[in-house]
Amino acid sequence: MASIACTPPVPAPDDAAGLHERARGALLGLAVGDALGAPAENLRPSEIRARWGRITGYVTDHPCGTDDTEYAIFSGLLLARHGSALTPTHVEAAWHEWIADRAEGPFRGAGFSERGTLENLRRGLAAPISAQHRHAWSDGLAMRAAPFGVFAAGRPAEAARLVAIDGSISHEGEGIYGGQAVAAGVAAAMTGAPVPVVIAAALAVVPDDSWTARSLRRAVAVAHRGERxxxxxxxxxxxxWTDLAPEAVALAFGAYAAADGDFAEAVLTAVNMGRDADTTAAVAGALAGATRGAAAIPAHWATAIGPSRGRCLPSMAGHHVLEVAELLVPAPPRPAAPLPCASPPGEPGGRTSERGTGRGSPLAGYADSEVRS
Incomplete structure (x- = not known):
């Protein structure tokens, strides 16, 4: 059996406010990268240059996420519902409830791995047989892996374990490894770990002789020389096909390493390399957003991200990635304001003392973790 390295020491997560900021950065960064990269998907760098020169921002009037964002929301909501108790049965039931047993949007369930999975589920096949199709090695798990790293902040091995459970419905082999590398990397980045530790955490959870590990090592070894x-x-x-998990994950980590964790540089490096640019930029954005926090995302990029339009998964329409971030890492409650001074009871103007009840739940105003129909 191929060996897997021991997970390197990862700093303990910082304060609750810092974790909340990084959670928002990871998932908003994913959505921003997805929207930036979507127009460059399946293009070569020469084709990108011919159309736009070097992409330095949104190149469409109405940028929006693709299946990468919608499936990340799907997995995030599923994880918020079950947490560390997640099982393949839960995942399979969610695929039926939220995707397979519903009418699909124009994207018809998204990429090749998702199509193969849906066809198998609709034929009555269950996991792990549902993952046995011709594209089980795709980056379809990697694109939705970031929420697991957000949830398991500072615990890369746990993030890798959980994302493999999610992936057991749709992926095998290198497809699983790609998702595990991303989830573990985000889990390490959520602690503010330096870039080399984030990369080491990703490599530690996949077999060291796997295609994913070899590609990732090659990418980060030359990252100092730039995107080419x-x-x-x-x-x-x-x-x-450009959705090979070992290739896409390596490109994303290479972009992240080349930028030394800087958000804008990491995402734009991924975008301008083309190939599966929406996924590579989404992963790079999740890593850099977790590393630097939501404040590192340029405001004009962040404000363009609205609730999901449900173009791929109608059941995800109306959900925002920041909603998922709040469910996975709730904002710490603010200290209750001190009560105003009052005269003792019985004196003129006096009133009966009241005990402060504090603020409501930090999740107030958010839907519960079950998907709205």
Whole structure:
């Protein structure tokens, strides 16, 4: 059996307010990267340059997320419902409840791995057989893995365990490894760990002789030389599909390493490398957003992200990635304001003393963790 390295020491999560900021950064960063990268998906760098020069921001008037954002919301809501008690049965039931047994949007369930999974589920197949299709190695799990790292902040091994449970419905082998690398990396980044520790945490949860690990190591080894070197190190140029998990995950970590965790630089590096640009930029954005927090995301990029439109998963329409962040890492309650001074009871103007009840739940105003129909 292939060996898996021991998970390196990861700093303990910082204060609750800091964790909340990083959770928002991770998931908003994912959505921003997805929206920035969507127009460049499946393009070569030369094609990107011919159309836009170098992409430095949104190139559409109405940027929005794709299946990457909607499936991340789906997995985040599922995780908020079950937490560490998540099982394959829970995941399979959610796929039926929220996707397979509903009418689909124009994207027809999204990418190849999702299509294969839905076809198997609708034929009555269950996990792990539902994951046995021709695209089980795709980056469809990696694109929705960030919520697991947010939930298991500072616990990369737990993030990897949980995302593998989610992936057991739809992926096998390298497809699972890609999701585990992303989830573990985000879990480490949620503590403010430096970039090399984030990368080491990702490598520690996948077999060291796997395609995913080899590609990731090659990407980060040349990251100091820039995006062209990263792309040349891992891209399978003659292969017709761009959603290979080992390739996409390596490109994302390479972009993150090349930028030394800087959000804008990491995401734009991923976008301008093309290939599965929405996914690579989404993953790079999740890593950098967790590392630096939501405040590091340029405001004009962040404000363009609205609630999901449900173009791929109608059941996700109306949900915002920040809603998921609040469910997974609630904001710490604010200290109750001191009560005003009052005259003792019985004196003129006096009133009976009241005990402060404090503020309501930090989740007040949010839907519960079950998806709204």
């Amino acid at each position: 070197a990263v792309r040349c190190a891992v891209v399978i140029g003659g292969y017709p």
